[in-house]
Amino acid sequence: MSNMAVDIAGIRMKNPVMTASGTYGFGREYGEYFDLSLLGGIVVKGLTLKPREGNKPPRIAETPAGILNSVGLQNPGVEYFLENELPFLRKHDVAVIANIAGNTEEEYCAMTEKLGASVDGIELNISCPNVKEGGVAFGTRPESVYRITQRVKACCKVPLIVKLSPNVTDIREIALSAEEGGADALSLINTLLGMAIDIRTRRPILSNIVGGLSGPAVKPVAVRMVWQVAQAVKIPIIGMGGITTWEDAVEFILAGADAVSVGTANFGNPFAPVEIAGGLKAYLEANEIGAIGDIKGKVMI
């Protein structure tokens, strides 16, 4: 029996398959299809200090093997999450990670304090491309990444994961800044900034004009960035970006990921993360690999 369990900076999970923030709500919807305890972890929809209504529709455009979205962090706010959503998630044997986004460093800290030790980890969203303030503004300069990571870490009672934006020139220097700032783990990649135009109306399809690209189309970029970051840092990495099959997950782990997140693939197949976990286990057993960690970063260059 191969060991599928992973420990991401103290976040213990029975398998390395998580669901990515923004694609999974607070778990309820997909919980109607299967027992959420089959997942390693759930990263909840990005939370803000106050409720947010998000951007005007249309918020989605389909592109070749991908989607552009510009939801704009619609969410009920961190307090509503604590009172109404977290108790449901806590009925399941699954790691719960709160993804948080703010306009100021103070907002990030205020949310981190409110969350306290109620969740298994906090994912710092400094890479959302769909809001004007905050979000990606914090995530694209090494100094600001260092600073916000350090400030949030100082008030964070659980492992802190920093989610990186791919919309940068050198992902390694951003990853290193987060590590130096005290991040316990990294997750990457968030969506790639993109745009689609309706040639009949000559207007952008998204009302926000631009949006974040996800899905299989971004996978090679994500694998490359996970590989580069894994060379640069010592902290664990949660890899994501277009993972649709267990083979994709193996690719990310070989590139250097400790765990993986499934996002866009959930829309096509609600069972995708469960099937990926099953496929990973079968792969390990067929190849007589004792533990998932044994293949981490084992790409042969």
Place this chain on the structure above:
Amino acid sequence: MVYKDCEIISNKEIAQGIYELCFVSAQIAEAAEPGQFVHVKIGKGLDPLLRRPISICKADAGQGVISLVYQVVGRGTKVLTEYGPGEVLDVMGPLGKGFPVIEGKCAVIGGGIGNAPLLELASRLRSCDAYLGFRSQGYKVEEFNACCSQVQLASDDGTTGAKGFVTALFDSLKQYDAVYTCGPKPMMRRVKEMCKRDGVKCYISVEERMGCGVGACLVCACKTQAADGSLHYSKACKDGPVFDAEEVMLDE
């Protein structure tokens, strides 16, 4: 809720650019409420990537058959026309909140492809008049005739019924206890205004670009107004696609 491959019985063009696809699913046919939709994966590969939400036109619980009527609008629906009898279709559903079935005298008012989800509803209403608008050629008119007290037709070019908008077929909706509408936004806006003027309960089925179809991804935002007057984005897939006309804004 069902998520499985369903066998296709037929897939035929029933009016210009409009197809009817029937597939077998006893579970969906049994569970479906009028106004609900199924989320269909078209093709096996990564492109098109997203499922396509298609309203249920008819759910025959006795035969265990679902009928979908869809318009060819893009790549996905174009590929869907190529499916034939005996092939299987990957279907999730039934999804969303459907039309509440009201006992009194009702009217369904549809436009274009929006007539399709009104058929199952009309067949379940005890007393129903139908006002159906088409671009040109009509579809499913016989079946509306079979379950409605009266059916009035209009089309943009005069091919089917009166020439002009479906909303020109009536001056007042006062005689109805409830009105149900699905179709182009300007048409639904007009029906909503008339119902408000005439003090008639009105239900609207909206269409938005969708992602997950189950309420997790928040892309199919539809502006709604709460009882306190505050504005919110509801999920067309989970909170809708059917909304009370008083709550749905239809302004963007």
